Amino acid sequence: MIKLRKKIYFSKKAFFVIAVLGLLISSCGNRKYVVPNCTLPSGVNIEEALAHSREDLGHLQCETMFDSYYRRLIEVAKRDPGMENKRRFSEFLEWANDEGIIDKIQARSYYNRYFNTTFISLTDDFNVCSSCSETTQKEIEIQLEEELRQKEEGLLRACRDKNAYYAAADQYNSILLLLDATCTACRN
Amino acid sequence: MRKLKSIEFSVSRRGRLFCRILVIFAVFAIAGGEIPATAKQSPTIRLFPTTVVENIKHTGQAAKAMEEDLQDVIDRLNQQEELYMASKCEGAQAEPGCREIASQLGQTYLEMLNLMENRLPGMEDSVRATSTSLESRIRKELGRKTTLRGLQKLLEKTPQGATDQRPYKRRSGRLSEKFRQYYRLVAMGPRTGSGGSLAAVAAEIYLDTQEVQDLIALTRDEISRAKLMIDLDQAYGIITPEMFEMVGRVKTILFGETGEEEGIPGPPPGNTKAEYQSPLEM
Numbered sequence: 001m002i003k004l005r006k007k008i009y010f011s012k013k014a015f016f017v018i019a020v021l022g023l024l025i026s027s028c029g030n031r032k033y034v035v036p037n038c039t040l041p042s043g044v045n046i047e048e049a050l051a052h053s054r055e056d057l058g059h060l061q062c063e064t065m066f067d068s069y070y071r072r073l074i075e076v077a078k079r080d081p082g083m084e085n086k087r088r089f090s091e092f093l094e095w096a097n098d099e100g101i102i103d104k105i106q107a108r109s110y111y112n113r114y115f116n117t118t119f120i121s122l123t124d125d126f127n128v129c130s131s132c133s134e135t136t137q138k139e140i141e142i143q144l145e146e147e148l149r150q151k152e153e154g155l156l157r158a159c160r161d162k163n164a165y166y167a168a169a170d171q172y173n174s175i176l177l178l179l180d181a182t183c184t185a186c187r188n
Numbered sequence: 189m190r191k192l193k194s195i196e197f198s199v200s201r202r203g204r205l206f207c208r209i210l211v212i213f214a215v216f217a218i219a220g221g222e223i224p225a226t227a228k229q230s231p232t233i234r235l236f237p238t239t240v241v242e243n244i245k246h247t248g249q250a251a252k253a254m255e256e257d258l259q260d261v262i263d264r265l266n267q268q269e270e271l272y273m274a275s276k277c278e279g280a281q282a283e284p285g286c287r288e289i290a291s292q293l294g295q296t297y298l299e300m301l302n303l304m305e306n307r308l309p310g311m312e313d314s315v316r317a318t319s320t321s322l323e324s325r326i327r328k329e330l331g332r333k334t335t336l337r338g339l340q341k342l343l344e345k346t347p348q349g350a351t352d353q354r355p356y357k358r359r360s361g362r363l364s365e366k367f368r369q370y371y372r373l374v375a376m377g378p379r380t381g382s383g384g385s386l387a388a389v390a391a392e393i394y395l396d397t398q399e400v401q402d403l404i405a406l407t408r409d410e411i412s413r414a415k416l417m418i419d420l421d422q423a424y425g426i427i428t429p430e431m432f433e434m435v436g437r438v439k440t441i442l443f444g445e446t447g448e449e450e451g452i453p454g455p456p457p458g459n460t461k462a463e464y465q466s467p468l469e470m
Contacts, residue, residue: 181391
């Protein structure tokens with residue numbers, strides 16, 4: 001009697017294992033493994049380009065290309081300019097942060113570099129005198145110039161927000177003046 | 189009686205205890221009200237104490253006095269130079285007419301040198317005093333107390349339209365006029381509350397004083413050299429290109445360069461407030 005029970009138990013177990021294996025084999029046969037195609041967005045419609053980017057960046061393999069996607073999106077936005085692009089890009093960056101593609105600091109940096117008058121290149125860690133060696137000062141000036149160029153792309157070209165861009169350019173000149181005078185005073 | 193005393197004692201103890209509690213509450217109340225208030229305020233930037241303002245005023249006055257002294261001589265020099273050029277005297281110094289013009293030019297030039305030699309030391313002292321006092325203020329207030337981001341925050345605080353023209357634009361024109369404008373800005377600054385523009389004004393004055401000091405030092409060297417040459421050659425009749433250069437340099441210090449414009453783009457008229465504010469904005 002016991003032998004019979006054991007036999008039935010083992011046959012049930014074997015049947016279950018065979019069924020699971022069969023299911024796995026059949027599923028592998030039907031579904032091909034999809035390698036995501038990370039193609040940078042193009043065209044002249046920013047909404048479509050954003051949707052395309054969200055779709056692509058949803059795949060792990062494309063995440064590392066976030067910077068390239070962002071730059072391409074700016075290019076598309078320049079061809080589809082408007083004030084609402086600020087909101088679109090902000091929402092896109094918040095989405096990327098929620099999805100874990102970029103962290104909060106990166107999201108802020110990407111947004112402020114292109115769409116805000118605040119210069120993200122100016123750090124808040126140490127006093128001005130500590131950044132006044134000639135090399136450091138030169139580096140800061142180069143970074144500021146690069147950021148002003150990015151603001152020109154974002155604020156002026158992609159959003160057509162002339163007021164904000166001119167305010168940023170104005171601040172850029174004043175910051176250079178203050179930096180120059182302060183560093184001269186610190187070095188003397 | 190003893191009971192009464194003990195009651196008095198306990199009342200006075202209670203009173204003292206009550207007073208102490210009141211004091212403690214008062215301290216907490218003051219602290220509660222004051223500390224967050226001070227925490228909210230950004231550190232005060234004091235770039236223009238009275239001594240700096242007075243130095244700026246004095247530099248303006250010294251420049252004005254020097255300009256007035258030199259204006260007449262420089263006008264004469266200009267006229268003589270024009271006459272010399274118009275008479276095509278270059279390369280024809282042997283001509284009696286040209287020799288006469290050259291001699292007059294040389295005398296006026298020497299007059300200018302003497303005037304400058306008398307005036308420059310005072311001017312230099314005044315500019316140096318302004319520069320030194322501003323330098324220590326800028327180093328302390330902007331260099332040590334402020335971060336790079338803080339510099340921008342300082343500029344952001346500047347109220348739009350606080351002044352008619354943007355004060356941080358590098359000025360050109362007469363030195364006395366520059367310092368007169370600086371003095372007015374600085375003296376009026378605290379009332380307008382434009383901390384950012386005052387920082388920019390301080391930076392501009394400081395860089396200007398540095399530049400002027402260099403120019404003055406160069407000019408003093410040149411004066412000594414030119415006077416020595418004149419003494420050696422007794423060369424009233426010889427016109428050298430250095431003479432014209434020297435006159436040009438003096439004009440640069442005193443009257444500035446015209447047509448000098450800095451590349452700050454002007455914002456178009458209209459509301460500068462952006463319509464959309466992102467939660468990512470800093």
